[in-house]
Amino acid sequence: MIERLLLFLLFLLGFWGILAKHNIIKKIISLNLINSAVVILFVLEGSRIGNKAPILEEGIAGIVDPVPQALMLTAIVIGVCVTALSLALAYRLYKAAGTFNIEDIRKEVSRK
Amino acid sequence: MSPEGLAFAPVLLPLLGAAIVFLAKAFFRGRGAVIAEYTGVFTGLYLPWLALIFLFPVVINGSAVTGVIGHWNSGVGISYRFDGLAWMVNVLGYTLGGAAWLHSLSSGPKGPSFSAIFLIQTAALGAAIMTADLFNLFVSLEVLGISSYILVSSSEKPGAALASFSYLMVSSTAMVFFLLGLFGLYRITGSLSYEGIAAGSGHLEGNTLATAVISLSLLVGAIAIRVAVMPLYGWLPDAHALAPHAVSAVLSGVLIKTPLFALSRILILFPIGKEAGQLMSYAGAATALLAVIIALSQKDAKRLLAYHSISQIGYIVCTWGAAVAVGIGTKAGTLLMAAAFLHALFHAVFKGLLFLSIGSSVDAAGERDVYKLRGAVSILKRSGDKAAIAFFGFLVGALSISAIPPFNGFTSKTAMTYLLKYYGQSGTVLYWMLTVAGAGTAASFIKLSRIYWPGKDEAYRDLPDRKGALAVLPASVSILFLSLLCIAGGIFTPLIFRTVTALLSGSPLSMGEGFSFFSAGNLMKSLYTAGAGIFVFLLATGRRGGALLTKVRERPRSFQGLFVSYALAAAAMAGWLLYHAFL
Numbered sequence: 001m002i003e004r005l006l007l008f009l010l011f012l013l014g015f016w017g018i019l020a021k022h023n024i025i026k027k028i029i030s031l032n033l034i035n036s037a038v039v040i041l042f043v044l045e046g047s048r049i050g051n052k053a054p055i056l057e058e059g060i061a062g063i064v065d066p067v068p069q070a071l072m073l074t075a076i077v078i079g080v081c082v083t084a085l086s087l088a089l090a091y092r093l094y095k096a097a098g099t100f101n102i103e104d105i106r107k108e109v110s111r112k
Numbered sequence: 113m114s115p116e117g118l119a120f121a122p123v124l125l126p127l128l129g130a131a132i133v134f135l136a137k138a139f140f141r142g143r144g145a146v147i148a149e150y151t152g153v154f155t156g157l158y159l160p161w162l163a164l165i166f167l168f169p170v171v172i173n174g175s176a177v178t179g180v181i182g183h184w185n186s187g188v189g190i191s192y193r194f195d196g197l198a199w200m201v202n203v204l205g206y207t208l209g210g211a212a213w214l215h216s217l218s219s220g221p222k223g224p225s226f227s228a229i230f231l232i233q234t235a236a237l238g239a240a241i242m243t244a245d246l247f248n249l250f251v252s253l254e255v256l257g258i259s260s261y262i263l264v265s266s267s268e269k270p271g272a273a274l275a276s277f278s279y280l281m282v283s284s285t286a287m288v289f290f291l292l293g294l295f296g297l298y299r300i301t302g303s304l305s306y307e308g309i310a311a312g313s314g315h316l317e318g319n320t321l322a323t324a325v326i327s328l329s330l331l332v333g334a335i336a337i338r339v340a341v342m343p344l345y346g347w348l349p350d351a352h353a354l355a356p357h358a359v360s361a362v363l364s365g366v367l368i369k370t371p372l373f374a375l376s377r378i379l380i381l382f383p384i385g386k387e388a389g390q391l392m393s394y395a396g397a398a399t400a401l402l403a404v405i406i407a408l409s410q411k412d413a414k415r416l417l418a419y420h421s422i423s424q425i426g427y428i429v430c431t432w433g434a435a436v437a438v439g440i441g442t443k444a445g446t447l448l449m450a451a452a453f454l455h456a457l458f459h460a461v462f463k464g465l466l467f468l469s470i471g472s473s474v475d476a477a478g479e480r481d482v483y484k485l486r487g488a489v490s491i492l493k494r495s496g497d498k499a500a501i502a503f504f505g506f507l508v509g510a511l512s513i514s515a516i517p518p519f520n521g522f523t524s525k526t527a528m529t530y531l532l533k534y535y536g537q538s539g540t541v542l543y544w545m546l547t548v549a550g551a552g553t554a555a556s557f558i559k560l561s562r563i564y565w566p567g568k569d570e571a572y573r574d575l576p577d578r579k580g581a582l583a584v585l586p587a588s589v590s591i592l593f594l595s596l597l598c599i600a601g602g603i604f605t606p607l608i609f610r611t612v613t614a615l616l617s618g619s620p621l622s623m624g625e626g627f628s629f630f631s632a633g634n635l636m637k638s639l640y641t642a643g644a645g646i647f648v649f650l651l652a653t654g655r656r657g658g659a660l661l662t663k664v665r666e667r668p669r670s671f672q673g674l675f676v677s678y679a680l681a682a683a684a685m686a687g688w689l690l691y692h693a694f695l
Contacts, residue, residue, distance in 0.1 A: 089277045096270035
């Protein structure tokens with residue numbers, strides 16, 4: 001139960017960061033936080049029925065559910081792509097506005 | 113080739129095309145690179161038509177190509193389903209995609225990188241509509257999203273990067289919630305394929321039912337962001353207005369509809385899905401009405417069009433939701449769904465046409481303000497578009513969206529409002545909301561058409577003569593092609609409607625006994641709506657109307673607002689579904 005509570009806190013922390021932080025780099029980090037929270041939740045769920053690595057050989061029992069792990073590998077890859085792209089956009093915004101603060105960027109962009 | 117092989121062509125050919133284009137970028141220079149790029153685009157955007165033609169006889173009688181990719185067993189592999197709905201959405205995507213890419217040869221952005229991303233986006237569209245696996249839908253939506261963030265930011269304007277960033281943040285956050293919803297359903301049913309979920313969620317009660325309902329509302333919320341239903345529309349106007357014209361056309365025409373039709377596959381799995389459809393239907397009607405008021409207040413030509421995309425998707429969501437609410441398998445459901453798709457198809461054509469022709473016009477003038485730009489026809493002629501084809505395209509598009517017969521918008525809007533009144537829950541209210549929105553639409557296109565009125569031309573008289581600098585031929589071809597589709601679509605609506613119902617249900621249906629699209633009553637209604645449009649236009653340009661609309665235009669908008677509205681919408685959906693599940 002304590003694991004789930006911690007994951008929930010991690011998720012809330014990330015969501016708060018996306019909403020309340022003005023710095024867009026911090027927003028991107030927060031997006032990674034909520035993504036990680038969900039990834040860990042899936043992996044945790046897969047380990048409910050066992051905790052051995054899912055390699056099917058003789059004499060191995062109590063393996064984890066392999067499906068969530070496979071899904072999360074894909075989700076992690078997608079998360080990396082999104083992070084890379086958002087950092088590239090952040091760089092472009094910084095070059096255009098000279099700041100990472102989203103409010104200032106909005107003002108700067110609408111002035112141009 | 114077998115139907116199983118052909119069904120993957122709309123997904124795999126664009127990916128192959130993208131690979132060819134990337135190779136062209138890496139290994140060739142000069143003429144060779146251009147030839148290789150065009151080969152790739154031909155492979156990815158135009159060759160799939162062959163597969164679609166061969167697949168038509170397979171899906172027309174309501175049957176589908178189904179299976180598991182790679183012949184894995186169904187618990188592990190990814191299931192797919194290529195049926196009439198998938199066929200139609202592919203037709204929609206490839207029609208507009210092909211025309212928009214052609215326009216990009218004139219209006220930019222050119223180059224292999226743009227073409228390759230464009231092709232990847234097309235592949236993701238095909239994948240999103242034919243998948244029958246929840247996690248695969250997540251992947252398709254993410255690929256679709258990532259490619260569209262890149263395409264939006266491929267415009268040089270700094271505002272485009274900000275629009276793309278906001279879209280990315282809100283959409284990626286919603287996709288994390290989508291994953292949570294997926295987690296909930298996997299936990300209850302132990303399956304990710306739609307069939308498995310339907311089998312595992314037959315008799316739910318108590319806690320598991322609550323989990324299923326909350327998971328479902330998270331999925332619906334994440335997809336509703338992509339569809340840009342009120343109140344989740346905040347990211348769309350900037351993204352669509354600041355993207356390059358060809359990208360705006362595809363974003364507005366295709367991208368916001370594909371997730372909606374993919375969602376109908378999920379909602380039919382759950383008995384409670386009908387209630388979700390009902391709430392979406394109400395939200396759609398509100399969207400149609402509110403967005404048109406905001407559209408009327410805009411001064412940037414492309415932003416005005418972007419708000420109209422929201423308003424028109426409202427019509428589609430309203431009818432689509434009513435179809436889900438009465439049950440897609442029933443006759444009423446099939447008719448409503450067919451009308452929703454008909455408008456989705458026609459809207460793709462005329463909104464694509466409007467974005468492309470307005471794009472050509474504002475590029476020629478170098479001015480986007482509706483209140484400043486005048487005499488765009490003569491500007492177009494001087495910029496090389498001798499026959500003012502962009503103006504012709506705008507005229508056809510504007511008459512279509514304002515529902516003037518015999519253009520295509522008239523017939524699809526008639527079908528939707530008629531069927532909603534007849535079959536929908538509180539259909540009369542929805543009917544009137546959509547009708548009033550129709551008057552607003554006519555008014556704002558009268559306003560937009562003023563950029564072509566002759567007058568204060570002096571400001572643009574000393575424009576540099578750009579004859580030849582702007583290769584207008586590809587743009588003109590794509591505009592003429594879409595104009596032709598607008599007119600043909602309107603005239604052949606009865607035939608198209610019967611085909612769509614056959615694709616959805618297996619047997620052709622007609623609107624009803626004695627119903628005619630071009631009956632005197634329907635023609636008169638369109639006349640009244642246009643008249644009301646002129647009246648609204650006069651009100652809006654008056655002193656008080658103008659002041660009110662300025663307030664609407666300058667209403668505060670913030671980054672946080674996007675997230676707050678998402679949270680509210682998902683909570684409202686969960687509350688509505690819980691209420692109907694337990695009470």
